Amino acid sequence: MARQISMEALEAKIEKAQQSVIRTKEAYDSATAELKKLLDKRDALKRDEIMAAVVKSKKSYDEIMKFLAEDA
DSSP: OOOOOOHHHHHHHHHHHHHHHHHHHHHHHHHHHHHHHHHHHHHHHHHHHHHHHHHHOOOOHHHHHHHHHTTO
């Protein structure tokens, strides 16, 4: 026969589980925010690198745009 659990014990377990979910969600939110910040920094560095290469290039605007559109 299954053992009966008291309402107080069940409520305590529910509260503990809710707190665990809250802590886990906060950790997840923090980790995803950090990831987004790092990805944004990486993308900014890549954009800067591309712009520096374009400025340094001897190609015209039209030549660069044509080259970029070739894969499309």
